[in-house]
Amino acid sequence: MLEISPRKVVQVIFYAREKRMAEAELRAFIGAMNEDEKASLVALTWIGRETFDPEDLAEAVETAKAEATTPTEDYLVNMPLFADYLEAGLDALGINPTDLEEDFFDR
Numbered sequence: 001m002l003e004i005s006p007r008k009v010v011q012v013i014f015y016a017r018e019k020r021m022a023e024a025e026l027r028a029f030i031g032a033m034n035e036d037e038k039a040s041l042v043a044l045t046w047i048g049r050e051t052f053d054p055e056d057l058a059e060a061v062e063t064a065k066a067e068a069t070t071p072t073e074d075y076l077v078n079m080p081l082f083a084d085y086l087e088a089g090l091d092a093l094g095i096n097p098t099d100l101e102e103d104f105f106d107r
Contacts, residue, residue: 002044003036003061006095009044009086013097016083023077030073038072039064045076047092048085054092 015026030038043060046052052060076082090097 002040004040010097013083013086027073044089045082045085048089
């Protein structure tokens, strides 16, 4: 089960792609998440880059929790294309990131 709201994932994607946003702010946003949210974020990234299949979400989350050795924000921000992987991960789970982006911008 995904332990982070898809809307929050879309915020991370937006912040990662927003060139005007300082990297420190993105790191702070991810760093402020609880451990379950961070593990889900990493799991989504792994699903998006096809390290895990979508049906293995629970295993990916548990693996992310067990293997966390560096701060999640460092791990993700230093990963090339992590925003693309997050978007692909949402899509693989049947969550349309485009619909959520529209909700995010309509606020």
